[in-house]
Amino acid sequence: MGETVLELKNIVKTFPGVLALNDVSFDLEKGEVHAICGENGAGKSTLMKVLSGVYQPDSGEIHVNGQNRKFANPMESYKSGVSIIFQETSLFEEMTVLENMFLGHETSKKTLGFLPVLNYREMREKAREIFKRLNTKIDLDTKIKTLGMAQKQMVEIAKSLTFDANILIFDEPTASLTQREVDALFSIILSLKKEGMGIVYISHRLEEIFEICDRVTVLRDGQYISTKNVGGTNKDELVADMVGRTMHNYYPKTETELGDVIFRVENFYDEGFLENINFEVRKGEILGFAGLAGAGRTELMEAVCGLAPKAQGEVILDGKKLSISDYTDAMKEGLVYVSEDRGKYGLIVDMSIEENISMPQLKDFSKFGIIDRKKESAVAAEYMKEITIKAPSPDFTVNNLSGGNQQKVSIAKALAIQPKILVLDEPTRGVDVNAKAEIHKIISELTGKGLTILMISSELPELLGMCDRIYVMKEGRIVGCFSRQDATQDKILKTALEGEGEE
Ligand SMILES: Nc1ncnc2c1ncn2[C@@H]1O[C@H](COP(=O)(O)OP(=O)(O)OP(=O)(O)O)[C@@H](O)[C@H]1O
Ligand SMILES: [Mg+2]
Structure with a gap:
């Protein structure tokens, strides 16, 4: 040297x-x-x-x-x-x-x-x-x-x-x-x-x-x-x-009282990708999905949200069997998916932050077919502040944001729909430590208000820090489930590799 x-x-x-x-x-x-x-x-x-x-x-x-x-x-x-x-x-x-x-x-x-x-x-x-x-x-x-x-x-x-x-x-x-x-x-x-x-x-x-x-x-x-x-x-x-300051709590999960089972997925399968998947989640719960790459976690969430046309199975929300044939149907029912791939179902990078956030619910932002730009800006500005999106103004083009800030826009966009069930696929990929804690805090607070979350993450500390329960997947199947108290990094890894979990 x-x-x-x-x-x-x-x-x-x-x-x-x-x-x-x-x-x-x-x-x-x-x-x-x-x-x-x-x-x-x-x-x-x-x-x-x-x-x-x-x-x-x-x-x-x-x-x-x-x-x-x-x-x-x-x-x-x-x-x-x-x-x-x-x-x-x-x-x-x-x-x-x-x-x-x-x-x-x-x-x-x-x-x-x-x-x-x-x-x-x-x-x-x-x-x-x-x-x-x-x-x-x-x-x-x-x-x-x-x-x-x-x-x-x-x-x-x-x-x-x-x-x-x-x-x-x-x-x-x-x-x-x-x-x-x-x-x-x-x-x-x-x-x-x-x-x-x-x-x-x-x-x-x-x-x-x-x-x-x-x-x-x-x-x-x-x-x-x-x-x-x-x-x-x-x-x-x-x-x-x-x-610029010391940080202590990277996973600021607040304890929430869990409600009744609000969402159930039954007998889900997609040939070659998913095999007989069953799980349920309670209102206000953060449910994690762990597994190695290729374990089928993204495939499962895409299927549940109407993004995999060949998948079969039942999705029950609030006691009602949903008929979802595409993602628009899912969104209408309050089931919202934030993809791990920002470009895939998420952001239109040539558009501004505010346009992206308001897009899924333009109806709410328009009167007689005219978009209320002021309202659109105000809502975007609020999210920018809450989850620290760093940009000069809400009309800034998403393309010109840093990678991590683009990820934050895709989360803001999903939150603005006010979903019942929010599916997050690698939500904090590329997001810095401080903003990660901010996003975790918001998620946690929203569950206190009745939002339910399904979260895929490859970062085990994130799952362990945030989830009430964690399912482990392997080769298209659920092979284990751990409560917040029982879950450890070692147990989850072992189950993800060997598939022997406590079902
Ligand atoms: N082409 C551009 N036009 C306008 N602003 C830009 C452009 N490229 C980057 N910026 C701005 O410059 C700043 C620095 O961005 P940069 O991409 O270097 O951040 P970064 O440190 O790589 O962040 P991240 O960890 O999110 O990738 C940001 O405020 C970003 O919005
Ligand atoms: Mg960068």
């Missing part, structure tokens, strides 16, 4: 109405994993986009491998040795793995007129070599759209290695990975580190920072706060730097 490969000096970046980075400096050494932490909207992704040529800074300097650089676009940054794996994937779904890897810098041997003749053999060979280095098997000719999240990410990493990068940036790489995939990713990061790469690592999961990082830099509201050796700090200190 000791050789500095990257220096960002006094970077300032503004967007209309937003000071995203205010005089931020950062440096990275050869063979180092350097974390960047901070609340949603702190400026982490923006700093990395400035480094990778997506944005140009208003002022400040970028030094890469000892040279002062200005990057007009990502390709220029790539060519100087900086590779970034973005928070949202940037692959082309209709193209193959190989095509994606070499897009924009295909190797060509000769040209035919003006057209380069691509050297597929060379590219294929190089691609194979890279995947070997990553210890991963993947068919180079499959289309991206057929791959899962973890595989897509592996392609992103492989793509970044097609350039001879010595600086690698990961922006929340583990947000949609399972534990086993996270372990695989970490061993790759550590081996790249050994090869001498400098690695920037952004994550909201603080335990990951203590696992693989050497130093950690904290940003808050676009300002540089601190840089520390990971070995010389701890979680509480980091959180205090991030939020």
Whole structure:
């Protein structure tokens, strides 16, 4: 260590109405994993986009491998040795793995007129070599759209290695990975580190920072706060730097008196995905669903909410058998689903925060077919304050929000419908510690007012901290159920793996 490969000096970046980075400096050494932490909207992704040529800074300097650089676009940054794996994937779904890897810098041997003749053999060979280095098997000719999240990410990493990068940036790489995939990713990061790469690592999961990082830099509201050796700090200190005060209660669950059974799912099945599912939940209860990736939790919730056309079974709400043929039916009955994939059934990113929040119930916001924009803004502003959505105003476009703030909008949108049963699929993915506690607090308070919650989460501490009961799923079946008192991380993991639970 000791050789500095990257220096960002006094970077300032503004967007209309937003000071995203205010005089931020950062440096990275050869063979180092350097974390960047901070609340949603702190400026982490923006700093990395400035480094990778997506944005140009208003002022400040970028030094890469000892040279002062200005990057007009990502390709220029790539060519100087900086590779970034973005928070949202940037692959082309209709193209193959190989095509994606070499897009924009295909190797060509000769040209035919003006057209380069691509050297597929060379590219294929190089691609194979890279995947070997990553210890991963993947068919180079499959289309991206057929791959899962973890595989897509592996392609992103492989793509970044097609350039001879010595600086690698990961922006929340583990947000949609399972534990086993996270372990695989970490061993790759550590081996790249050994090869001498400098690695920037952004994550909201603080335990990951203590696992693989050497130093950690904290940003808050676009300002540089601190840089520390990971070995010389701890979680509480980091959180205090991030939020500007000490935090004690990460899972502020309030005790609520549970009502009668309000919602029952009976004999649910969907061939190949779900097998004979039965469960019930009481009014005011927070019911958790644990399991490994692929256990069928998302499939189950989609099916219950009318999003899986082939699923069969009965859904009973308030003693009434519902007939749900699509999601609109479910919403009308008060059954609302917040997908783990914000883009899928959730947000329209080209629209504003207020438009997104009011959309599902435009009727309530209009008179004689005219939308009451004032009311729409007021409602949105209230939610923005309650769950700390960081944006200049309610008419701000969702696309321009940070990742975690987009997630908060999708929760606000669901809450505004005032559901009876709220289904949350990985509700706090990509959300910072402070906002997580805020969301937990709101959820908990709402259950006191009679809201009932079904919650899928891959973060066991979140389930253990918030739920009254936890079901465990494996291979499309419910294989265990634990009460709040009985549930432990070990018991749930064991049941999720082996399937022997106390049904
Ligand atoms: N293209 C843009 N136009 C306007 N504002 C933007 C744009 N991109 C980012 N911002 C704003 O800049 C600020 C910093 O955003 P950034 O995405 O860097 O946050 P972050 O630290 O990565 O947060 P998260 O943890 O939620 O991903 C936010 O207030 C965001 O709304
Ligand atoms: Mg970000």
